[in-house]
Every structure is written in C-alpha cells, then in structure tokens.
Amino acid sequence: MRKMANPKIKVVGLKKAFGDLEVLKGIDLEISSGEVVCIIGPSGSGKSTFLRCLNRLEEPTAGEIFVDGESITSNGADVDRVRRHLGMVFQQFNLFPHYTVKQNLMFAPVELKLKTPVEAEKTAIRLLDRVGLGDKVDAKPRELSGGQQQRVAIARALAMEPDIMLFDEPTSALDPEMVSEVLDVMRELAEEGMTMVIVTHEMGFAHDVADRVIFIDDGVIVEQGTPEQVMDHPQSVRTKSFLSKVL
Amino acid sequence: MSLSSLLETFEQLAPMLAGGFVTTLQVTVSSLIIAMVLGILVCLMHISHKRVLRGIAKFYIWIIRGTPMLVQAFYIYFAVPQLIQLSTGSSFRIDVFTASLITLSLNAGAYLSEIFRGSIESVDKGQMEASRSLGVSYATSMRKIILPQAVRICLPSLVNQCIITLKDSTILYAIGLGEIMYQAKIYVGRTMESFATYTWVAICFLLITSVLMLISRTVEKRMHA
Numbered sequence: 078m079r080k081m082a083n084p085k086i087k088v089v090g091l092k093k094a095f096g097d098l099e100v101l102k103g104i105d106l107e108i109s110s111g112e113v114v115c116i117i118g119p120s121g122s123g124k125s126t127f128l129r130c131l132n133r134l135e136e137p138t139a140g141e142i143f144v145d146g147e148s149i150t151s152n153g154a155d156v157d158r159v160r161r162h163l164g165m166v167f168q169q170f171n172l173f174p175h176y177t178v179k180q181n182l183m184f185a186p187v188e189l190k191l192k193t194p195v196e197a198e199k200t201a202i203r204l205l206d207r208v209g210l211g212d213k214v215d216a217k218p219r220e221l222s223g224g225q226q227q228r229v230a231i232a233r234a235l236a237m238e239p240d241i242m243l244f245d246e247p248t249s250a251l252d253p254e255m256v257s258e259v260l261d262v263m264r265e266l267a268e269e270g271m272t273m274v275i276v277t278h279e280m281g282f283a284h285d286v287a288d289r290v291i292f293i294d295d296g297v298i299v300e301q302g303t304p305e306q307v308m309d310h311p312q313s314v315r316t317k318s319f320l321s322k323v324l
Numbered sequence: 325m326s327l328s329s330l331l332e333t334f335e336q337l338a339p340m341l342a343g344g345f346v347t348t349l350q351v352t353v354s355s356l357i358i359a360m361v362l363g364i365l366v367c368l369m370h371i372s373h374k375r376v377l378r379g380i381a382k383f384y385i386w387i388i389r390g391t392p393m394l395v396q397a398f399y400i401y402f403a404v405p406q407l408i409q410l411s412t413g414s415s416f417r418i419d420v421f422t423a424s425l426i427t428l429s430l431n432a433g434a435y436l437s438e439i440f441r442g443s444i445e446s447v448d449k450g451q452m453e454a455s456r457s458l459g460v461s462y463a464t465s466m467r468k469i470i471l472p473q474a475v476r477i478c479l480p481s482l483v484n485q486c487i488i489t490l491k492d493s494t495i496l497y498a499i500g501l502g503e504i505m506y507q508a509k510i511y512v513g514r515t516m517e518s519f520a521t522y523t524w525v526a527i528c529f530l531l532i533t534s535v536l537m538l539i540s541r542t543v544e545k546r547m548h549a
Contacts (some may be wrong), residue, residue, distance in 0.1 A: 132457055157456075157459045157460070157461055158459065159459075160456065160459040161458075161459035163457070164457075165454075165457035167450055169450050171450035171451060171453065171454035173451065173455075173469055174473065175472050175473055175476075184458070184460075184468070184469075185455075185460050188460055188468065189460065230454075233458070234457075237458055
C-alpha cells in the first residue's frame with residue numbers, strides 16, 4: 078500500500094461487529110486529498126458498513142479513523158463537527174419530505190448557524206443550478222424522479238461545503254435510465270478535485286472515474302490499485318470470481 | 325315507545341344531561357391535555373438510551389395496559405387513599421373529580437405514549453441518518469426532521485385516542501363522578517325511562533365523536549394534499 082505524507086483519511090485496524098457477526102475484520106487504508114476511491118465487492122461484504130464507519134453512522138468496534146490527522150474515533154471527538162466535512166449520499170436519497178428542495182439544502186447550514194437564511198438560499202439555488210435542477214427549487218421531493226432526488230441529495234451534502242464526499246451505492250435504487258444523470262454529477266465533482274469514497278456496483282463508472290479501486294470481500298480488503306490493475310488484471314481469485322459475475 | 329315520548333323525555337332530561345355533559349367534557353379535555361404532556365415524556369423515556377428511564381416507561385405502560393380502567397379508578401379513589409391513611413395514620417381523602425382526572429390522564433397518557441413512539445419509530449431511519457450526517461445534533465434532528473413527520477403520522481391515532489378517552493370517561497360514573505352517564509342513571513332511577521334516556525346519552529356521544537371524526541378526516545386530507 079502507498080504511504081502518504083498527509084492522508085486526508087487514515088483508517089487503522091478498523092473492525093466492526095454486529096453482535097457475533099464480524100462484518101469488518103481489520104481494514105487499513107489511507108486516502109489522499111482529491112483522490113477518488115471506488116469500493117467494490119459482493120453484497121454483504123462490509124463495504125457499506127465501512128463507508129458508514131467513516132462518518133461514524135456506525136460505531137467501529139475497534140480501530141481508529143483520522144480525518145486530516147485528527148482522530149474521529151477517540152472519546153473526545155466531536156462527531157457533529159467532523160461530519161460537517163464529510164458529505165454523505167445514501168442509496169435511498171433520504172431527502173426530508175416535509176421540506177421543499179431548496180429547504181433541504183438550507184436546513185443544516187442555517188440550523189448550524191454557518192450561514193444566514195439569505196446566504197444559504199443563494200448557495201442552495203447555485204448548487205441546484207449546478208446539478209441541473211434550477212427549475213425545481215420550490216418543488217417537494219416526492220414530485221421529483223429518483224434521479225432528480227439523488228441529485229438534490231448530492232447538492233444537499235455539498236451545501237455544507239464538505240471536503241470529502243461519501244457515496245453509499247448512490248445509483249442502486251434508481252431506474253436504469255436515471256443512473257447516468259447522477260453519475261454525470263459525480264463525475265463532474267471528481268474532476269473538480271473533490272475527495273470521494275464511493276461504494277458502487279457501477280463497474281464502468283468505477284473504471285472511468287476512480288483513481289483507486291478497492292475490492293472488499295468478507296470484511297477485508299482483498300485487493301486494491303488502479304482500475305486497470307484491479308479490474309483488468311486482478312490478482313486474487315476472489316476478485317477474479319467477483320468480476321466475472323458482474324462484468 | 326314513540327318519537328313523541330323520546331322528545332318529551334328530552335325536555336325533562338336536558339338540564340341534567342347538560343350538567344353531566346359539561347363534567348364529561350371538563351374531565352376529558354383536562355385529562356387529554358395532561359395525558360399529552362405525560363405521553364410525550366413517557367415516549368421520550370421509552371426511546372431513550374438510559375435503561376432506567378426505559379424501564380420506568382415500560383412498567384407504567386404495562387400496568388395501565390394490563391388492568392381495566394374501572395380497576396384503576398377504584399384503585400386511585402379507594403385503595404390509594406387507604407394506603408396513605410394506613411401508612412401515615414392521618415385521614416386522607418381524594419375528591420372524586422381529582423381521582424377521575426388522575427385515572428383518565430394516566431390511562432390516556434400510556435396509550436398516547438405508545439402512539440407517539442410508534443409514529444416516531446415509523447419515520448424512516450434514513451431521515452435521522454441524513455440529518456446526523458450533515459452534522460446536525462440528535463436533539464435538533466429529532467425536533468426539526470423526525471417530529472414534524474411523526475406528528476403527521478400520529479394524527480389519526482391521536483384523534484382516535486381522544487374519542488376513546490371521551491367514551492371511557494363514562495366508566496368514572498362508578499366512582500361517582502357526576503358526568504353524563506351518572507346523571508342518566510339518576511334520571512332512570514327516578515323515572516324508569518331507560519330507553520329514552522340512554523338513547524339521548526348515545527346521541528350526545530355520537531354528536532361529539534362525529535365532529536371529532538370529521539375534523540380528523542379534514543386535517544388528514546389537507547395533510548395529504
């Protein structure tokens with residue numbers, strides 16, 4: 078594994094168990110600033126759990142996670158503060174149904190007093206424009222298609238001006254014809270230099286966009302490297318077998 | 325038995341019925357207000373991470389759900405005063421309205437807390453996660469994201485519980501609360517006009533419960549619009 082001088086995210090010996098079931102069996106990883114990392118692997122392999130540990134939606138059972146050199150797993154760590162820097166996009170969008178699209182984006186920045194409502198609204202409209210939904214600012218989430226909802230969810234995460242974005246299977250709940258509109262937004266983000274960790278089943282997208290692909294199976298990192306290394310010339314039998322099923 | 329005799333009875337019955345009805349409404353409305361606060365508190369205890377609080381909430385709900393309200397009323401009106409009297413040595417009495425208020429509040433409070441809890445828990449788990457992942461605290465997420473959605477979900481059950489509590493208040497005639505059923509019984513005792521009297525009692529309840537159901541349906545419709 079590459080050693081970095083100042084990794085954006087550093088994970089050391091991460092383990093997570095649900096009761097007797099050990100889902101993550103010791104993950105070590107460093108991600109540098111601006112890097113786009115795609116995590117692939119069979120369902121139930123622990124990749125989503127790993128991602129959810131990164132912003133402590135799941136509490137790790139053991140191990141440490143550092144963001145910008147600061148431990149987010151120590152007892153004194155202020156989880157809420159850490160999460161402001163880590164945007165998260167979920168498979169099921171999880172937009173707030175009682176708010177309009179614009180209010181979805183304004184909620185956290187205003188609530189946390191990072192922006193005045195006027196500033197937050199400006200940012201919201203700018204971001205919605207950017208994801209191609211400038212005409213939907215006052216719509217309710219349920220009036221939007223899945224692809225549009227997911228683009229709003231990305232914009233909502235961006236409204237906090239995070240420097241890392243986590244994506245948990247962002248296109249898995251979408252109808253096939255809506256996948257590309259979401260991937261296009263993500264691709265743009267990647268090109269702008271956002272640090273991204275993406276759990277995905279979109280192999281083509283991972284191959285295109287990732288700086289590094291990580292194959293996780295059975296709670297461990299089996300193989301990692303450039304998309305060419307991992308996806309075109311896999312070394313491990315497990316990676317080969319997985320890829321032969323999904324490609 | 326004819327319509328005219330029904331109407332005749334009503335003229336005689338109306339003042340008593342009206343008096344009883346005022347008491348019924350007083351005890352029901354005050355109890356529901358207390359029960360609402362109690363229900364929220366118990367619900368928060370029930371979903372809290374503190375085992376002791378959860379235990380207290382569960383115990384309370386277990387007692388109320390597991391015993392008839394008539395027994396609860398007798399317990400509060402007769403049994404508890406005796407217990408206090410025996411343990412302190414001085415005489416203790418509780419007036420019937422207070423006992424009724426306590427009974428109805430404790431009863432509705434338990435059911436309401438379960439209604440609130442069910443509504444909160446039926447809000448998609450992803451809502452809390454989305455809010456927390458934006459860096460918003462648990463308390464604020466609860467207040468701004470979860471509760472507004474839970475209120476919508478619980479509204480029909482809430483109105484339903486109001487109707488149940490209103491109807492349950494008639495049980496309190498058994499400890500002598502001068503509510504509508506109590507007045508009706510006195511009237512029947514005097515005149516033997518069971519049919520006419522209880523018909524009017526039923527009509528009174530149907531009137532209010534129908535209004536409540538209508539309100540709930542209108543509110544529901546507006547929320548889904």
